[in-house]
Amino acid sequence: MAERDPRRGGAAGCGAGVCGAAAERYPFPLEPSPADAGLAAALAEEARATIERLAAQPGRPRAMAAFDALLGGPARLEEIRASGRPVVGTLCNFVPEELVRAASAIPVRLDLVLAAAAEAGGRALAQDVCPAVRSVLGAELSGHGLFEAASLIVVPVACDGKRALARALAARRRVFVLELPRRKDTPRARDRFVEEVRDLARELERLTGRTIGRRELRAQIALSNERTALLRELAALRQAASPPPLSGRDAFLVMHASFVADPADWIAKTRALVEELRARGGGAGGAGASAGPRILLTGSPIYFPGYKLLEVIEERGAHVVADEMCSGTQRLYHPVVVDETTVGGMVRALAERAILPCTCPCFSSGDDRIVRLLELARTSRATGVVHQTLRLCQPYDTELPVVREALRREGIPLLDLRTDGGAEDRGLLANRVEAFLEMLGEVGAAGGGREDEAAAP
Ligand code: SF4
Numbered sequence: 001m002a003e004r005d006p007r008r009g010g011a012a013g014c015g016a017g018v019c020g021a022a023a024e025r026y027p028f029p030l031e032p033s034p035a036d037a038g039l040a041a042a043l044a045e046e047a048r049a050t051i052e053r054l055a056a057q058p059g060r061p062r063a064m065a066a067f068d069a070l071l072g073g074p075a076r077l078e079e080i081r082a083s084g085r086p087v088v089g090t091l092c093n094f095v096p097e098e099l100v101r102a103a104s105a106i107p108v109r110l111d112l113v114l115a116a117a118a119e120a121g122g123r124a125l126a127q128d129v130c131p132a133v134r135s136v137l138g139a140e141l142s143g144h145g146l147f148e149a150a151s152l153i154v155v156p157v158a159c160d161g162k163r164a165l166a167r168a169l170a171a172r173r174r175v176f177v178l179e180l181p182r183r184k185d186t187p188r189a190r191d192r193f194v195e196e197v198r199d200l201a202r203e204l205e206r207l208t209g210r211t212i213g214r215r216e217l218r219a220q221i222a223l224s225n226e227r228t229a230l231l232r233e234l235a236a237l238r239q240a241a242s243p244p245p246l247s248g249r250d251a252f253l254v255m256h257a258s259f260v261a262d263p264a265d266w267i268a269k270t271r272a273l274v275e276e277l278r279a280r281g282g283g284a285g286g287a288g289a290s291a292g293p294r295i296l297l298t299g300s301p302i303y304f305p306g307y308k309l310l311e312v313i314e315e316r317g318a319h320v321v322a323d324e325m326c327s328g329t330q331r332l333y334h335p336v337v338v339d340e341t342t343v344g345g346m347v348r349a350l351a352e353r354a355i356l357p358c359t360c361p362c363f364s365s366g367d368d369r370i371v372r373l374l375e376l377a378r379t380s381r382a383t384g385v386v387h388q389t390l391r392l393c394q395p396y397d398t399e400l401p402v403v404r405e406a407l408r409r410e411g412i413p414l415l416d417l418r419t420d421g422g423a424e425d426r427g428l429l430a431n432r433v434e435a436f437l438e439m440l441g442e443v444g445a446a447g448g449g450r451e452d453e454a455a456a457p
């Protein structure tokens, strides 16, 4: 039996075995079922419908049309295919895209949560896994274009679900498993992750046949840092005005466009948006003109086109003014700080940027997430926090009591919502949100804060 790198699987092109310790694993039985036929079309239809609802927001900035085009149709996928460059699919927020681009490949973040995809993924894996993991697997089985285009998928092992996902995907794709340290506050743990990222760099070089050079890596880091600076400008604009000049839904669309967009193109489009918002001078954006409650969003990630929660909140007159989500602001917010411009020094800087400012609860050390939440609540002048827990998402579920207590101490009202990402609970969520917003109105009038105590659905 041929030896093979344990991180790489899939029928398609494992390359030469490089890891002498590795043994072939029994393959995960991953085949589409007849019920998965038509799923790709259903996913495309969901994307189109979400874009249509976003476009219908009154007073929406004109510059948002460019982001609709990036995510609402097949144009970007066709562009990626036409480039002839290898595509590297990524999950989570731990994969340094700069390395992928410096190796002359195209990174695309593949995460999504959609009921139809989750159902398909659950048939193959198990239904009692979080809908984010099941959705990714379902999209793979559906022949989703971005998955089909990927020559390699990098799966960070952030939780048990992601570990299972890595094994399942490896039955069909070349997969690189990026192991994460459980804690990030010790030099040893950090060094181990730097080694992981070095291994990833070598894998990317094998994939593309290109060496990651110093000049190219430096240029890609500079590009990412420019993107970060612009995202911060946009975040500051959202936080400063009341009502904010851009709806939370549109802000998420901008951030989700970065999952697939070329960074220079994203910068040009976002620059145009920021200029339009500045020219408008204040809060006349798609969220409408009323200065409703200001909401800070946290918890399990939201992905395009699954904007149910954002819609439920904003259709009731509140504004999502900030978020602490790996799929939102956290994705782009932190620059790469390079001390040493050798390739090794830059790889270290990328690895550190990936984990040190990360607030994902998969880490067992520190209170970074709580600190960040309280900071965001203050800077965004949030009047309430909405916490989403995807069904069966243990990392967020088990950290909720700590979040609850921290917010209670600060007198910041919290609404804790659970969902499986499907449409069925929309009415239930709407009722809970409505009651919470009413309560915020009363609290605002009384000048105090309290937690929403009603049972979660
Ligand atoms: S919350 Fe953490 S584990 Fe979940 S997708 Fe984000 S980075 Fe990954």
Ligand code: SF4
Pocket: 130, 131, 132, 133, 158, 159, 160, 161, 162, 300, 301, 390, 392, 393, 394, 395, 396
């Ligand atoms: S962190 Fe939660 S939502 Fe993300 S993959 Fe893990 S269990 Fe799923």
